Amino acid sequence: MEISFDRACTLVESALAGSAREELVTDVSREATLGAALERLRDSLRANTFRTGGHQIHLDKVIRDYDGRTRAEGFHILNDWDGVSQQVNPDIIPVDVLDFMIGQRGADPSDAVVPAILLDYYYMHVLALLTMRVWDDGNPNANLDRVNELLRLLQGPGGSGQLFADDAATLMLIGTSHYELKEWGYATLLERVRALSDAHQAAIAISHASSMGCHLRFGFEAQCGRDTVALRDDNIADYPWLCFALARVIREYARAEFDGVAGRERDVIIDALLNGLTPDARAFVGAPPASLSQSGADRAQFLELWQRHKAALLKEFEQRRPSESGYSPLALFFNFAHNVVKGAVVDSLIWGQTWDLTFNDLLSSTPREGVEASDLVSLATTVMGYARSNPDRIRGRMMPVIVYDPAGGRQAYSNAIKKLSE
Numbered sequence: 001m002e003i004s005f006d007r008a009c010t011l012v013e014s015a016l017a018g019s020a021r022e023e024l025v026t027d028v029s030r031e032a033t034l035g036a037a038l039e040r041l042r043d044s045l046r047a048n049t050f051r052t053g054g055h056q057i058h059l060d061k062v063i064r065d066y067d068g069r070t071r072a073e074g075f076h077i078l079n080d081w082d083g084v085s086q087q088v089n090p091d092i093i094p095v096d097v098l099d100f101m102i103g104q105r106g107a108d109p110s111d112a113v114v115p116a117i118l119l120d121y122y123y124m125h126v127l128a129l130l131t132m133r134v135w136d137d138g139n140p141n142a143n144l145d146r147v148n149e150l151l152r153l154l155q156g157p158g159g160s161g162q163l164f165a166d167d168a169a170t171l172m173l174i175g176t177s178h179y180e181l182k183e184w185g186y187a188t189l190l191e192r193v194r195a196l197s198d199a200h201q202a203a204i205a206i207s208h209a210s211s212m213g214c215h216l217r218f219g220f221e222a223q224c225g226r227d228t229v230a231l232r233d234d235n236i237a238d239y240p241w242l243c244f245a246l247a248r249v250i251r252e253y254a255r256a257e258f259d260g261v262a263g264r265e266r267d268v269i270i271d272a273l274l275n276g277l278t279p280d281a282r283a284f285v286g287a288p289p290a291s292l293s294q295s296g297a298d299r300a301q302f303l304e305l306w307q308r309h310k311a312a313l314l315k316e317f318e319q320r321r322p323s324e325s326g327y328s329p330l331a332l333f334f335n336f337a338h339n340v341v342k343g344a345v346v347d348s349l350i351w352g353q354t355w356d357l358t359f360n361d362l363l364s365s366t367p368r369e370g371v372e373a374s375d376l377v378s379l380a381t382t383v384m385g386y387a388r389s390n391p392d393r394i395r396g397r398m399m400p401v402i403v404y405d406p407a408g409g410r411q412a413y414s415n416a417i418k419k420l421s422e
Contacts, residue, residue: 005130005137008062009146012126015050015057016153023052025116034114035106041115042098045122046091063126070132074185077129077175080338083392094122097342101349113352116160121345123154124164128175131168132189141197144168162348164341166360169203173211174359177337183237190241205248206268209276210329210363211337212242216279217412218333218403222394228280232289239283239291240298246276246284247298250305257309267366270316275329275363278412281419310420317417320365322409327376329363331409335392335401343383343402355379380404 015021024044031037044050048060063078070077078092089096098118105114127150134143147168155163165171176189193204216235224230232239249272256266283289284302292299306313322328334340341359348354357371357379367373387400 002136003062003065005133005143005146008066008130008133009143009150011057011059011062012123012130012150013153014055015059016123016150016158018055018158020050020052020055020057021116021119021158023055024050025112025119027052028115029110029112031110033106034108034110035102037110037115038098038102038106038118041118042095045095045098045118059126063129066129066133069136070129073132073188074180074182075132075176075189076178076180077132078125081179081181083179092122092125093338093342094118094125097121097345097349100346104350111352113160113354114349117162117345117348117354120154120160120162121164124171124341125175127151127154127168128171131172131175135192135195140192140195141200144196144200147171161354161356162345163354163356163358166358167203167207169200170207170358170360172204173207174338174341177211177215179336186237186241190244194244201248202252205245206252206272207360207363208241209245209249209272211359212238212245213275213278214329214332214334214363215336216242217330217408218335218401220279220412221333221408222335222399222401225395228282231280232283232291236291239289240295242276243284243292243295243298243302246273247302247305249273249276250302250309253309253313254305257312264364264366264368268364270313271320271329271364271366273313274317274320274413274416277420278330278416281416285420285422314417314421317413317420321413322406324406326365327367327373327380328365328406328409330365330413331404331406332362332380333403333405333408334387339387339401340383343386344379346386347382377404 028037028040031040048063050057067078076088079088080093080096082089101114127147130147131144134140151168151171165174193201216231216238219235220226220231224234249269252269253273256269277284283292284299285306288299322331337359344355357375361368361371361376362380367376381404384400384402384404387402391398391400
């Protein structure tokens with residue numbers, strides 16, 4: 001029997017609300033070593049079942065049902081791709097990270113911090129899976145709002161303190177930012193997103209434009225050897241998504257101008273627009289590539305508003321030229337968004353100290369209240385350090401899959417501005 005979306009959310013809410021997570025973490029942390037505590041936690045994560053004191057939380061039917069439906073639509077939200085064996089890993093990503101931590105700190109005395117972070121990382125993936133099912137039954141906009149509520153619970157006072165994302169829209173992005181052997185699912189997902197409310201479309205577009213800018217800049221530099229034609233050929237599924245995102249974001253910019261919106265809300269919109277344009281600006285303001293043959297309406301909308309606001313936007317963009325001081329998302333290059341989140345989680349697990357920053361924070365040049373630009377630089381360089389210590393083989397060379405490089409960001413910026421100014 002299929003499990004309704006409302007029932008699935010109610011079950012997950014029972015795990016996130018109250019003291020269930022704290023009791024589970026306290027229980028496994030009674031083991032003498034961290035390795036023993038994590039082995040017990042691993043059993044629960046693999047079974048999707050959690051028993052502590054007065055709580056018994058059974059998520060296995062929900063996870064198997066929803067993961068099965070999502071795989072049938074072309075996405076592996078919970079499991080990563082192994083490029084060496086050329087297959088999907090058998091364990092879910094949080095278990096892969098847990099096993100890594102056993103190897104790194106298994107002999108350490110047990111503590112509650114590491115299991116708490118790993119448990120929250122598991123639930124982040126559960127919520128990302130839920131975002132893929134909001135169209136199954138009920139109102140998809142209300143369902144996405146429900147996931148937003150669950151995310152607030154996950155990152156609230158009852159959890160580890162580790163932050164992942166600002167909203168459910170970004171969880172959808174993180175969950176789908178994996179290598180997929182067959183990419184047909186992205187087109188179907190985009191059509192579903194178009195049916196959402198304007199507010200949800202805008203949130204999805206802003207996070208996608210920013211993240212895809214970082215992703216495609218990495219592809220241009222590392223995978224395609226600075227060959228734009230190769231970039232377009234290698235990312236056919238990404239270009240329609242980016243075109244949709246840019247069209248929707250520039251609409252948000254026009255709205256912000258009309259309504260007199262100021263401050264960080266406006267800055268985030270401009271950051272997303274510039275970030276999304278930097279990998280291949282000419283695809284959107286010049287002759288379109290073949291991958292945009294079905295995106296005529298989005299591209300026309302973008303071009304109309306771009307011509308109307310071009311002069312003002314170029315002035316805004318000039319203020320966002322990457323430098324050695326401050327933080328710029330244009331200097332951030334990565335293969336997949338979920339690897340950036342994983343890098344932050346691994347660092348928190350190694351040092352036993354959580355990051356009070358979300359993935360969204362790394363996508364804006366304007367820090368939110370309470371965050372310093374130096375914090376963003378620190379996180380970006382930290383995850384780059386882990387990527388350097390575990391490089392991938394790309395075009396016959398060992399390369400990190402996350403890079404923070406202000407000089408590279410300036411070059412990408414200059415190339416984009418030249419094309420946008422024509």
